[in-house]
Structure formats: structure tokens, C-alpha cells
Amino acid sequence: MAPQPVIRSRQMEKAINGIPTQVVCTEFSNYIFIVLTQYGKIGTLVSITPDTRSGDISVPMFTTRVLLGKDEPLTHVYAKNVTTFVSQESGNRPVLLGLSLKDNSAETMKTVKDMIKGCQVW
Amino acid sequence: METVENGDSSTQAPVQGISVHDFSEKIMEQLVHFHVMKLSGGFFLWIGSGPVLSNLAVAIASKHDSMPLSTLVLGDTSDTTASSLAQRLTKKTKKQVFVSYNLPMTNSNLALLVEDRIKKEMELHPDQF
Numbered sequence: 303m304a305p306q307p308v309i310r311s312r313q314m315e316k317a318i319n320g321i322p323t324q325v326v327c328t329e330f331s332n333y334i335f336i337v338l339t340q341y342g343k344i345g346t347l348v349s350i351t352p353d354t355r356s357g358d359i360s361v362p363m364f365t366t367r368v369l370l371g372k373d374e375p376l377t378h379v380y381a382k383n384v385t386t387f388v389s390q391e392s393g394n395r396p397v398l399l400g401l402s403l404k405d406n407s408a409e410t411m412k413t414v415k416d417m418i419k420g421c422q423v424w
Numbered sequence: 425m426e427t428v429e430n431g432d433s434s435t436q437a438p439v440q441g442i443s444v445h446d447f448s449e450k451i452m453e454q455l456v457h458f459h460v461m462k463l464s465g466g467f468f469l470w471i472g473s474g475p476v477l478s479n480l481a482v483a484i485a486s487k488h489d490s491m492p493l494s495t496l497v498l499g500d501t502s503d504t505t506a507s508s509l510a511q512r513l514t515k516k517t518k519k520q521v522f523v524s525y526n527l528p529m530t531n532s533n534l535a536l537l538v539e540d541r542i543k544k545e546m547e548l549h550p551d552q553f
Contacts, residue, residue: 305448305455305457307446308472308473309470311461313442313444326444328459330476331474331475332476332477341464343466344466344468344522369480
């Protein structure tokens with residue numbers, strides 16, 4: 303019998319407005335890795351890191367950085383929007399997001415967030 | 425009649441979908457885990473003994489050079505293990521390859537054996553990469 307994998311991952315596929323959309327969430331001890339794609343690729347790679355400021359109980363701040371791919375303002379907004387809850391729910395772990403969508407509309411984003419929730423590994 | 429096995433996404437055949445494949449091997453007294461995510465035109469490969477992601481390299485084939493282009497997008501850039509492994513795997517497969525290497529870097533023998541193990545798995549399960 304093969305040993306149990308040390309990495310846990312969950313995935314989901316769903317058609318949003320007729321476009322097949324895939325979400326794969328993978329848990330690491332220091333990162334949550336999420337692939338969100340309508341191309342089957344990692345695409346633009348973004349890191350979303352919570353800022354640690356001791357004694358601050360106001361709205362948490364996040365730093366987004368495009369590690370690979372086109373660095374557009376929308377990418378930062380999108381990445382923050384779909385992953386901040388993941389970071390908060392996973393004990394403030396940073397998130398690594400592979401993002402490649404054909405449809406960047408707000409309605410699609412809602413569905414996509416629900417898909418990520420459905421692939422909870424944290 | 426179509427048969428689909430349950431519980432293991434890697435045995436299903438989704439249309440161009442992402443599939444995940446795990447395997448492990450005891451190499452030099454150490455249990456090494458491998459986690460492969462097959463993507464369209466490439467794959468993501470994580471290697472480690474514990475569930476940490478400490479670096480990430482990516483390599484793509486170059487039109488102008490027989491040696492693929494490789495870069496580290498996350499982690500300590502002084503360590504070239506991940507990026508050179510990604511580069512060699514791209515050379516072998518002609519695909520875009522992401523590699524995260526999370527084993528002690530001081531041991532180059534281990535890295536060689538790990539690479540051999542990956543190549544063996546690629547021969548055994550070419551559909552998973």
C-alpha cells in the first residue's frame with residue numbers, strides 16, 4: 303500500500319455561462335495554492351499576503367504581487383476579492399493564486415468564490 | 425459502457441481537465457513525496473518530505489535556444505535546484521513546467537535520485553504529466 307500523500311487537494315469543475323471553469327485548491331503548511339482557470343492553465347501567478355501589524359484589529363490589509371504574467375490593476379483587485387477569505391479562514395496563511403479566466407465579470411467572480419469555498423482544504 | 429473509478433481524480437478522464445497525481449518513494453533513508461498537477465500544455469510538480477512550499481520555479485521552451493528558459497518566481501534565488509530541475513524537465517517534455525523543490529539542498533546526490541524517480545514515473549504514467 304502506497305503511503306498517504308502529504309499534500310491535500312480538492313478540485314471542482316463547473317460551466318459558468320457555458321465556459322468550463324476549474325478550481326483546484328492545494329494545502330501547504332505555509333501557503334494555500336489555488337488554481338482558477340478557464341484555460342486549464344496556471345496563467346498569471348499572484349501571491350496574496352496578509353500584512354501582520356500587531357495590535358491592529360481593524361480591517362486586515364493584504365499585499366498582492368504578480369509573480370508571473372501580466373501585471374494589471376484588475377488582477378490585483380480580482381485576486382484580493384476571491385482569496386482574502388481563504389487567507390482569513392486558514393489562520394492568515396498567504397495564498398498563491400494561478401488565475402486565467404476568459405470571463406472576468408462580477409457575476410462570474412461570485413460563482414468562482416463559491417467554487418473555492420466548495421474546495422476547502424484549509 | 426463507461427467505467428469511472430471513484431475517489432481518485434487521476435483515474436478519471438475529464439476533457440482537458442486538470443488532474444492530480446501523487447506518489448512517494450523512500451530515497452536515501454528519506455520518504456520523498458511527489459505531487460503532480462497536470463495542466464493544459466504543462467504540469468506543476470511539488471517535491472518534499474513535509475507539506476511546505478518554500479520555492480517555485482517555472483521553465484518554458486525557447487524558440488531561440490535548445491535550452492529552455494527557467495526562472496524562480498518564489499523563494500531564495502541563490503538556490504538553483506528548483507529552476508534547473510524545471511529547465512531539464514521542460515527540455516525532456518517540451519512543456520511548461522512548474523517545480524517546487526522542498527528537500528535539503530545540500531544533498532546533490534538526493535537531487536539526482538529524485539530526478540531519476542520523476543523520470544521513471546513519467547515513463548510509467550506518461551498521461552499524468
